[in-house]
Amino acid sequence: MTSFAEIIDRTTADELRARGSWKWAKGGPGVIGAFVAEMDFGVARPVEEALLGVIERRELGYLSQRASDAMAAACARWQRERYGWEVDPERVRPLPDVITGLAAAISVFSRPGSPVILPTPAYMPFLTWPATLGREIIQVPMAADGGRYVLDLDGIAAAFKRGGHLLVLCNPSNPVGRVYGAEELAAVAGVVEANGGRVFADEIHAPLLYPGGRHIPYASLSEATARHTVTGTAASKGWNLPGLKCAQLVLSNDADAVLWAERGFTFEHGTSTPGAWAAAAAYRDGGDWLADVVGYLDGSRLLLAELLAARLPEIGYRPPAGTYLAWLDCRGLFAARGIEENPADFFLERGRVLLTDGAACGDAGQGHVRLNFATPRPILAEMVRRLADAVNGR
Template sequence: MPTESELDAITIDQLRAVPSEKWSLFPGLIGAFVAEMDFGTAPAVRRALHDAVDTGMLGYLPGPTVARMQEAYTGFAKRRFGWSVDPERVRPVPDVLAAFEATVRHLTPEGSPVILPTPAYMPFAPLLRDLGRDVLTVPLVREAGRSVHDLDALDAAFAAGGRLLVLVNPHNPTGRVFERGELAAVAAVVEKHGGRVFADEIHAPLVYAGRAHVPYASVSAATAAHTVTATSASKAWNVPGLKAAQLVLTDDDAADVWQRRCIWTEHLTATPGVLASIAAYDDGEDWLDDVIGYLDGNRRIMADHLAEHLPAVGHTPPEGTYLAWLDLTSYGLDRPAAWLREHAGIALTDGRHCGQAGRGHVRLTLATPRPILREILTRLTEALA
């Protein structure tokens, strides 16, 4: 298991030596914009990948391996979330975006608008536009210091013709972990209009003490019947490049359509990625728990630093994910990420890419060694001061 000192010892030079997008797209800057961790992955996952190469498991994805993945995920979901899922309903997909595209194409009426709460994960809106769909954006609202869904606005979006709601939980970029009662309230709106939900739960394993991830489809029989759930080991075990995710089909009709029309999406899933997912779900929880403990420390360090040195920065510590959502609107920066690249040497995600509701904000990835995080905070303070 990784120790605090081992994670602290990872240096910027070591990270730059690996040509990842996070550390190569902006040469010379500290990379904190891509949602991936700087900690490698679990020993069990590394062993699984080495074994795949050593034994030649590099061909197309075989049925027995799919079955192992289904059992591994359902076991993890039961242990971690108390969610019982039929293993046959867990389908391999290359990533959440591929699952989303297939859902929009095949499980919604042709040409129907899609409802997207904002700020949103950056690729959703442009992908929908590429698919010829209107995007009905519904900004989250602040309530008691937390971002929540605007139920009246969701109701209006469905009434305006929206057929699919994109529900991201834990939420990217705000870090909210929505509670069961909140999800039930959203479900009542969806049921009122006979809508469907695409539940992006890719960050589900990354939740901090005091909060618990509730799979949306597990809330009731109604949510199970109108939801497709996409998830993956890619964020929690830091393997996004392996192209393997899971789509959970709790709706009988969706499962039937998927079997008839979406099988080619499954065909794009990478065998090594599925093997890594099996190892993560079966044998990677101890590593994950240690990393979550480290990330918890990081989010507290950031919150304390901002409160003391940058009180004008709006920030609520994430309840899940390893993403910090910073409100810089008081500084009057039109493009804050570009400004911080120039003046602080930090590469962040500009909130405007998350929709109009994100303008004036930046998203910062906290999953980095603490000496690097402290350097980021020092640079932010010096630049914004």
């Protein structure tokens, strides 16, 4: 029987380009797309069947209560069985995407006009979206601890003192791949409570954890975190469904549920019906496919370390504990080779690999790039070869 890895490894770059996705089309002919966070692995069979059912039923209208309820029940069950978090399905609300969840957290649950507190490096839209709502962002660069990123609790406390009210907490972290433990999360909660703050917990990458990792929903820690948190999540990363426009906002206290009932409709509008059924199928029946994906990605994150060590040892890379995103520190490499260009621009122009510019992830990301390794391993190897050849002038 052909294994999942064998099927994926047979997928070629030409096949991926032929699909016409933005990931593979944006860079132009011959460019390897490794920037946007989606996988090159297709989707789980239960998700395919759910989408075929939507077509057969001609259920392509606005989101129905039935579809929304199925999605909410499946998400609540996933939270309970995977993470031990008891969630009322009625408090799992539909959203088009997690960015809409951030907009809701800012508009509905944060103090009017208050700055948004953002640990950086951070997911790129988190640095741009608050400004569209008239909000300042207070960047709090993460601290380095033995080569890994940790949250700067003193910096977060200072940001609250400057008037910040909503803290954006991304766990697992995009782009650095940290998975925060109970002690770290409890320390964050202490700072938030001491300053009367709120938290938007972005947990969209939670299904993508590697051996030894454990996801702890921040709102599940205590009555205090349940009281001051709204959580954004989705099946879109774990099951590769970003184009289906469906996410979930989890409300974890009575007051927020009441406020959402009054003001939440505009944020829920636009959630896709096919997306809701696909998410329900993923949460309910997609566990085996997800296990295959995580197993493959586990090998790929370690392979990337081997490839970089062999070809570009000056690049700093720590395999992530979660996500399929590699955070590469190019500062030492570029300084040693006398390269003054922006790393993302350099690798696109010279290596024909499209990466995410680390500077787009905040001031702390200068000199870095984000690389998506959720691609067939032969393509990953070709990607690193191109990066090395670009640096070596070939």
